[in-house]
Amino acid sequence: MEKYYNVIGKPRPLIDASIKATGQGMYGADMAIPNMLWGKILRSPYPHAKILNINTDKAKKLRGVKAVITSDDALGAKYGPFPEIKVDKRALTSDKARYIGDEIAAVAAIDEDVAEEALDLIEVDYEILPSVFDPEKAIEPGAPLIHEGSERNISLKYDWHFGDIEKGFSQSDYIREDRFVTQKVTHSPMETSSAIASFDPDGRLTMWICTQDFYFLRRDISAVLGLEESKIRLIKPPCVGGGFGNRAETGEYVLIAPLLARKAGKPVKVSYTREEQTCYSRCRHPMVIELKTGVKKDGTLMAYDARLISNTGGYNTYGVVATYLSGSFLIATYKVPNVRYDGACVYTNTTIGGAMRGHGALQPRFACDSQLDMIAEELGLDPLEIRIKNAYHSGDVSANKFHFQTCGMEECLKQVAEKSHWEKKRGNLPPFRGIGMAGCCFLSGGNINPGITFSPIVKIYYDEAVSLITGATDIGQGCNTTLAAITAEELGVGMEDIRVIAGDTDINPIEPGSYSSRVTVFSGNGAKMAASDAKRQILEVVAEAMEANPEDLVSRDRRIYVKGDPGRGMTFSQAISLCYEKKKLPIIGKGHYVPLVPFPNFLGGEGDLSPAYSFGASVAEVEVDPETGKVKVLNFYMAHDCGFVINPLAVAGQLEGSTHMGLGYALSENIGVDDQTGQIMNTGFLDYKILLAPDMPKVQTIAVETIDPNGPFGAKEAGEGTTISPAPAIANAIYDAIGVRIKELPITPEKILKALEEKGSK
């Protein structure tokens, strides 16, 4: 038997690694086109204010100003991720400002300075309204109402019941209830949000934009500009300085750039400053989670009763999705037969929540996995033991009807415990050092977007180059490399034979895009099928020439030969020459992937959100300085079941990156909002603290391979789900180190010192 796979399963650098490492990559924020103007956005200085009048006369008269727009220029159209559900966002607001930073008007001018100056000349008359920043206060009777028609500022409420919650609690030996709070954090991509829009004289729009999903953006641009989708061409520059969900949504700049370009009759670039990026792009939804849990004496989870309030900020956009996902992920990680989920998406006069890596999962997981340790302690169980006890296994179905066709959760727990020397260290570490554990589960692409994935195409020309044409968008996560590897493996050629053609709506098949970790499974299955279709066409020609059956032929490592008789065959080059001679070129293979699982019941919360689920477990080892409250993460161990590992190097990179993001969420990142004024208090990397390289522990990763029948070659999601477990693992490790339980993120030195003080005074 030859070795199993030729291309996949081997560590290899991303195909654009050398371009990026040598500084030759073109990023969207660096781009310029001839005759380009600069656009700037006028934002509300008030968190809640009625707009009485906007006077742009002075701004228009400033030399160098080429266009000034207000909401009048935007058709009044509303847009959002699911146009049918609770859409309330406009490119520019007209009636009210709903948060500090709400977009009021915009200017295009010959340079950034003139545009900035013109913003100061726009006169807006506001009637200041009372505002509310805390979601729990926002739902109190009498709170200022942010959107007409919403009751108590609730934009959408989920009320799910799975199993029998009463029975679950009545059968429990132990019940406890805790309240957890998570903060507002932001994506902090190194490249700020940026778009260039240019109309040709025939009214076709071209935009250069680093987006995660052309599909949603084009739909929203079409609605707001009143332009047919086929007249909108979106081009993604080759390099993207980080997505993390921020580029999954239609940020205001995406719409303001073409609105300005249309009015000015010239191309316009809008590029956020770091302040705009930090304060006014999207953030992870802050949530309050009240979790009541019932367990048997042996640790078996019997019931969850969760009340969750998600702060969506001034508008909805992804808020309803986040609250849906939080309910789902509450249930998905450990077996709980009886669940009530009361999840409310609530408006406040703060900046808008959006999709962010591990969307909707980090918040409930912090609650559940923190509380699970507290329960284990009460029951005298080891945190590892209680997690194994409640772990799902392949074939299990969750209360909300997620079908886990493969699940390596128990293996992840066991292996991460072994790797981290859990048993040896647990209880035996020196003072102020502790070890903690948490689990995670995530989806491999959402089954919630339009049911069709447009197919990747594989083309082969006489030069033997194989083109994979895909609508998937590589935003730095490396999907071009993954898809190239899948294509090469299936077709039987090398990585170097594949060129990936992506990033242009005029050229590529439209796909929903790179979000909810869908690309490997969705686009990967499509690419595999397209490669298989292309291979079939080649094998037919070869079979005819060899007087063999196509089914008896194998294509592997640039050779096509009779199965079991490698000597009988020809090279891939010879096969392509043969196709050329027989006038069968170009070979065009089509692929196509639609999950076989039925569409879930969105409002009811039941049914498969994804065709495949990833699982993972992590262990954190920390040291707490009792003098300063500072936490040092000494070691971090991450085991991940991402199905078959297409590229071990890429997966390891993703796990390290997600750990970095998860640890920042646990320990340091926080957008501070003044509770009197609503003002954001940190505006950039000086005061918004993402972890730096010296802050990072060595991250040791373990791949637990399951072979998922729904994934290409058995692959599942990697690198998003692993953002979820660091926060509870850290909280648990800190408790193990110093005996204080922090239930509010981030776990800052201040909170630790305060908790230590309280503990000392008890």
Add this chain to the structure above:
Amino acid sequence: MEKYYNVIGKPRPLIDASIKATGQGMYGADMAIPNMLWGKILRSPYPHAKILNINTDKAKKLRGVKAVITSDDALGAKYGPFPEIKVDKRALTSDKARYIGDEIAAVAAIDEDVAEEALDLIEVDYEILPSVFDPEKAIEPGAPLIHEGSERNISLKYDWHFGDIEKGFSQSDYIREDRFVTQKVTHSPMETSSAIASFDPDGRLTMWICTQDFYFLRRDISAVLGLEESKIRLIKPPCVGGGFGNRAETGEYVLIAPLLARKAGKPVKVSYTREEQTCYSRCRHPMVIELKTGVKKDGTLMAYDARLISNTGGYNTYGVVATYLSGSFLIATYKVPNVRYDGACVYTNTTIGGAMRGHGALQPRFACDSQLDMIAEELGLDPLEIRIKNAYHSGDVSANKFHFQTCGMEECLKQVAEKSHWEKKRGNLPPFRGIGMAGCCFLSGGNINPGITFSPIVKIYYDEAVSLITGATDIGQGCNTTLAAITAEELGVGMEDIRVIAGDTDINPIEPGSYSSRVTVFSGNGAKMAASDAKRQILEVVAEAMEANPEDLVSRDRRIYVKGDPGRGMTFSQAISLCYEKKKLPIIGKGHYVPLVPFPNFLGGEGDLSPAYSFGASVAEVEVDPETGKVKVLNFYMAHDCGFVINPLAVAGQLEGSTHMGLGYALSENIGVDDQTGQIMNTGFLDYKILLAPDMPKVQTIAVETIDPNGPFGAKEAGEGTTISPAPAIANAIYDAIGVRIKELPITPEKILKALEEKGSK
């Protein structure tokens, strides 16, 4: 019956007309990319000189110089249009300089000035050799030998015999022999030749270049750089400032830019100055034609005995093709049963001949159609009469076995005579005014390149936009518009539904390219087939939904309906939605065109050069000023059989453009070469005289429509063949005006005055 066609057959502007007219087009010469260096070429100051030594040390030391290359950097590889035939050209010469301007070395520097300065610092030791500029002198014994191994400087000689030449002359009533000479002219594109080459860190080369044919360029770049073709990506900027054959060939800049980029490790742009463009890019081959013709009393052509010497300059490149084409087009226009063709491609120490609009056809046509008038006069026949007498008709086969499946020659002659009031004017014009006539024939794509045309692809997504993906290159001639119209008609949608994706070898199917007027027939047939394939897929879905047979359905004007019952059906939009629902998207249609005619015998000159031939006739009306010798073209009439006219506006534009080029060839354009030094005497538009707008007559065009079975919807070539007839028509009109016969182009005032003087002295 509904109107015949919906999209084609109607005048419409080119799809990029508004972009160009508003100055928004991006041309290759205007492009820049970050960190780009400028390349400059060191050229030989001597027409013939041995290179003893090249010292680049001083140049390399100049601040700002990043690379200096000589032939050592170019693998010594030779390249040319037909690698198997007489290839003698290198990117940089190593042994000898063979013309003034021959490429010796090149420099890449931070700007053009530094590069220019560095050229002066390169020291070349030459041993000056005797040189020869006149091809007739070059073949004399003892002439300096330019290439080792060529006998008497003849690079290739054709000796064709069709029919029985002896019998032909013996059956003739009248025989005459004349000598004609044609000059060196150049393409004069408004945009000079320009290329940017950039390597990525993995060694893949990307070039931005305004080329007519990716295919040949890539092959030559591959050979010279030793780089696999699949590692070379060529991108054609959206707009091209004129091709006319000049961009069909791999000019030295195409190779020097990547050689410099590789050595410098940075992108390099090489852009010719106007002087380089005029003097050192390619030119139309100057020829000497000695034509002996035998006719019957009634004007029937019986025999041609033609001796042709083509001056290919210092190297071969397209020389062997030009000489082949000249022999073919000698025979193709009028019926001649017995032919001898003795055609020699001859080296001289002058700049290189290349492909140019009407390649190889203008020179023999000037001879034949001039002489035909002389014969007619001797026999007392009207020039129209003798041409009709010898005209081919549909179904005729020429002596060299060209099968003219359609031929509108007689109609062209009759209609152009009628339109120009030939009969009324002939002999009745005021003094010094005259009228003259000539015919032409051209091919619709050469059957001489690799037998496969890679297929255009038609893709349709959910947004209903139809993408035509083609390897054809729009160089301003408007082929994107023509191909879009063909696709729209066949698919049953509107022009506005089609977007043409072209100009990038990574994305597009490779096609030979835009030369020898091949695109309408070759790529057009492919596009039609691809559209038909896509339509079939849509009709199958619609038919199933309507419970009808796909064969009974029609797609037309964005509606699909039952033939003869337009009410029963659905819109194209509805059909696409249906395909979307049935998960049949994207629709991908493949087309493919290979001429059905067998490959010709290249050296023997027999067999079809093309699947379809265009025909035409023109009439010129001139006034000659006997004092100054200046010729004013008063009227010009052009009838053209280009098969079915896809776009009357585009065809008219092409006919006007080709008339402009043909009249410049007749009257004013000439690259002057000093016969002592070989120095080119005109270096730009001040002294190289292309006709200006005020010099142009009104051009009245007539479309003679034949429906050719080999063309898409019956279309054939348009706009190249019509460059052929102006020169003899003008020569004939001048003779009619003043009774002097000029047999050497261009027909300048000096030549006319001299001829008038000689005539007067007789």
